[in-house]
Amino acid sequence: MSRQLGFDTLQIHAGARPDPATGARQVPIYQTTAYVFRDADHAAALFNLQEVGYIYSRLTNPTVSALAERIAALEGGAGAFCCSSGHAAQVMALFPLMQPGTNVVASTRLYGGTVQQLTNMIKKFGWSAKFVDFDDLAALEAAVDDNTRAIFCESIANPGGYITDIPAVAKVAAKVGLPLIVDNTSATPYLCRPIELGATIVVHSTTKYLTGNGTVTGGCVVDSGTFDWSASGKFPSLSAPEPAYHGLKFHEALGGMAFTFYGIAVGLRDLGMTMNPQAAHYTLMGIETLSLRMQRHVENAQKVAAWLEADPRVEVVTYAGLDSSPYKSRVPTVCPKGAGALFTFGVKGGYDVAVKVVGALELFSHVANLGDTRSLVIHPASTTHRQLTPEQQAASGAAPNMLRVSIGIEDAKDIIADLDQALTKAGG
Numbered sequence: 001m002s003r004q005l006g007f008d009t010l011q012i013h014a015g016a017r018p019d020p021a022t023g024a025r026q027v028p029i030y031q032t033t034a035y036v037f038r039d040a041d042h043a044a045a046l047f048n049l050q051e052v053g054y055i056y057s058r059l060t061n062p063t064v065s066a067l068a069e070r071i072a073a074l075e076g077g078a079g080a081f082c083c084s085s086g087h088a089a090q091v092m093a094l095f096p097l098m099q100p101g102t103n104v105v106a107s108t109r110l111y112g113g114t115v116q117q118l119t120n121m122i123k124k125f126g127w128s129a130k131f132v133d134f135d136d137l138a139a140l141e142a143a144v145d146d147n148t149r150a151i152f153c154e155s156i157a158n159p160g161g162y163i164t165d166i167p168a169v170a171k172v173a174a175k176v177g178l179p180l181i182v183d184n185t186s187a188t189p190y191l192c193r194p195i196e197l198g199a200t201i202v203v204h205s206t207t208k209y210l211t212g213n214g215t216v217t218g219g220c221v222v223d224s225g226t227f228d229w230s231a232s233g234k235f236p237s238l239s240a241p242e243p244a245y246h247g248l249k250f251h252e253a254l255g256g257m258a259f260t261f262y263g264i265a266v267g268l269r270d271l272g273m274t275m276n277p278q279a280a281h282y283t284l285m286g287i288e289t290l291s292l293r294m295q296r297h298v299e300n301a302q303k304v305a306a307w308l309e310a311d312p313r314v315e316v317v318t319y320a321g322l323d324s325s326p327y328k329s330r331v332p333t334v335c336p337k338g339a340g341a342l343f344t345f346g347v348k349g350g351y352d353v354a355v356k357v358v359g360a361l362e363l364f365s366h367v368a369n370l371g372d373t374r375s376l377v378i379h380p381a382s383t384t385h386r387q388l389t390p391e392q393q394a395a396s397g398a399a400p401n402m403l404r405v406s407i408g409i410e411d412a413k414d415i416i417a418d419l420d421q422a423l424t425k426a427g428g
């Protein structure tokens with residue numbers, strides 16, 4: 001078939017073909033570490049990247065490759081590789097771009113763990129991050145300096161309620177000649193397609209909606225294949241002879257696949273943050289129903305957010321699908337199929353009532369996760385955002401009375417009834 005396949009078809013078929021050895025229709029779990037070379041020439045061609053094939057599962061594995069190809073297709077990217085977690089994917093996205101002394105300009109509205117990673121961990125690599133309010137495009141542009149190598153944001157931002165104006169941010173990135181990396185975990189490619197909106201690279205925690213049922217951790221990095229890595233001289237790992245790969249000039253040799261091949265051949269080879277085939281299997285199973293689940297997640301989130309907003313015990317609801325949200329106007333362009341299912345609400349009565357609500361919920365699970373079929377709740381100020389300063393907590397929407405919910409695909413009536421009884425018990 002030469003016609004462009006639709007999303008619902010790609011989520012089932014992209015990257016998969018009947019197993020050439022057995023005809024197995026589902027993608028087999030290739031539970032193997034290594035692959036037999038046909039002969040010495042074949043081995044040499046694989047190591048030279050002259051032939052694409054399998055060498056060792058730290059680099060690539062057929063089950064994991066099927067998943068990478070599927071996510072690349074869903075995001076409209078040129079290539080992708082999978083990692084052991086979403087956090088691994090973030091490091092792996094930056095790795096080809098950064099050198100000691102370089103920085104990334106990042107949005108203040110990010111997953112708490114990402115703020116931590118970009119604030120402290122990356123300093124050990126000699127990298128740093130500058131955090132800016134991405135609604136202030138002038139401040140974003142002003143934060144870029146000669147050592148900036150990337151701009152980083154989330155599409156629908158954790159802990160929820162915020163939508164990044166990706167087309168506007170992409171315009172700034174293009175003006176300053178830098179790649180835009182978008183974490184599309186909370187939106188998924190069903191709701192948001194960052195590459196079509198101007199992003200260079202998309203990262204995912206496949207742990208969340210892509211797997212969908214809270215079984216495995218994983219990550220993915222997708223490259224659009226469109227960035228000119230040689231234009232500025234700022235990306236020597238991709239444009240200059242790479243000493244870590246016998247002097248190969250990745251961009252010259254591999255064009256639009258340079259970033260992906262670098263991520264595998266140098267990044268995964270040397271850092272080893274590889275996805276295992278069992279994890280890829282679970283995610284391949286989950287991703288087949290992504291669009292169906294996301295439709296129900298959004299439908300339920302819309303109902304639950306509207307109910308909470310009308311409840312006198314609730315002070316504020318930050319769901320971008322509500323008319324009261326300052327970000328609702330971004331939904332039609334950034335995430336036309338809905339504002340996701342992750343949002344926060346603030347209870348009257350502050351920290352104490354918020355903690356009591358969490359304790360009284362019965363259907364909701366109190367966990368540090370999101371994007372499960374089950375409804376989930378967490379109190380960010382005492383958990384995921386605990387290690388942030390009060391200023392960072394406030395900037396990322398995690399004030400003491402705020403609860404973050406990830407609305408599942410149960411009956412909306414049951415989700416609402418659970419919130420109702422918990423608010424009553426908490427006396428808010």
Ligand SMILES: *Cc1c(COP(=O)(O)O)cnc(C)c1O
Pocket residue numbers: 085086087088111113114154158183185186204205206207208217218219370
């Ligand atoms: C969970 C999450 C991450 C980190 O992913 P892990 O798979 O837990 O390492 C990064 N970004 C966002 C938006 C997330 O929700």
